[in-house]
Amino acid sequence: MLSREEINKKLDKLRKSRIEDGSYKSVKPVNAMCYSMMFPTSITIQKDCYHCHKTFDIETTDIDNDFDEYEEIVKKFLKVGVEAELRYLCPDCIKEKGHELELMIKIDSNEIISYPYVGHFGINIDSKKTSNLLDYELVIMFLSKNHTYKSFLKDDNFSMDFRDRQVDKFMIDRALNMILGLDIEYDKKEAMKQFECFVNKYSGLKKEIKKYNKKFNEKLNQIDGDVLKIEQFAELLESIFNF
Numbered sequence: 001m002l003s004r005e006e007i008n009k010k011l012d013k014l015r016k017s018r019i020e021d022g023s024y025k026s027v028k029p030v031n032a033m034c035y036s037m038m039f040p041t042s043i044t045i046q047k048d049c050y051h052c053h054k055t056f057d058i059e060t061t062d063i064d065n066d067f068d069e070y071e072e073i074v075k076k077f078l079k080v081g082v083e084a085e086l087r088y089l090c091p092d093c094i095k096e097k098g099h100e101l102e103l104m105i106k107i108d109s110n111e112i113i114s115y116p117y118v119g120h121f122g123i124n125i126d127s128k129k130t131s132n133l134l135d136y137e138l139v140i141m142f143l144s145k146n147h148t149y150k151s152f153l154k155d156d157n158f159s160m161d162f163r164d165r166q167v168d169k170f171m172i173d174r175a176l177n178m179i180l181g182l183d184i185e186y187d188k189k190e191a192m193k194q195f196e197c198f199v200n201k202y203s204g205l206k207k208e209i210k211k212y213n214k215k216f217n218e219k220l221n222q223i224d225g226d227v228l229k230i231e232q233f234a235e236l237l238e239s240i241f242n243f
């Protein structure tokens with residue numbers, strides 16, 4: 001089993017070269033899966049709710065079955081030496097708790113819970129606390145190899161359908177924070193570089209980029225000290241882009 005100490009060593013290795021220029025770019029996974037033309041077959045999965053213990057049905061199709069994909073993630077955690085379990089919630093408990101699934105991992109006998117996103121039941125869920133398949137895949141990649149950001153972003157060994165999402169350093173950091181519970185702090189230089197990378201990814205206009213960078217820099221300077229937690233960084237992003 002992987003220990004917290006071993007995981008922290010991986011994190012040290014990953015974050016050692018974080019100011020390197022090569023780390024601030026976004027890459028598109030090359031192995032996006034192609035669906036062949038197939039008619040989906042309806043399937044019903046029966047599960048017990050982890051919270052109220054009621055048995056309930058999930059109606060889905062063999063093609064849209066993301067639940068199976070998260071079961072695969074659990075297997076991948078076990079393979080890299082991390083105990084993991086997927087916990088299902090019934091629609092009533094989803095409404096009450098604001099998430100659809102819980103993925104529990106155990107490190108040094110401490111349970112860490114994250115919230116896989118499926119979007120299946122048509123119930124409003126708190127998207128800020130959820131993680132998607134790509135986030136989990138990034139965490140598995142982190143656990144299975146000793147990566148630097150550069151090697152991470154070069155690695156084209158992505159095995160799943162990422163729906164054309166682009167990977168960047170912040171996505172890796174956020175996934176490690178949300179799913180493994182790792183504390184990640186940005187020094188201001190790192191935060192600024194990360195922000196510039198983010199703006200370049202989402203905005204095409206030079207004038208706009210300049211405006212956003214200035215706005216972020218101002219907000220950054222209002223923070224005391226030289227470091228901020230990744231959660232603070234995410235809040236800053238949110239305050240600037242209003243999402």
Ligand SMILES: [Zn+2]
Pocket residue numbers: 049050051052053054089090091092093094
């Ligand atoms: Zn329930």
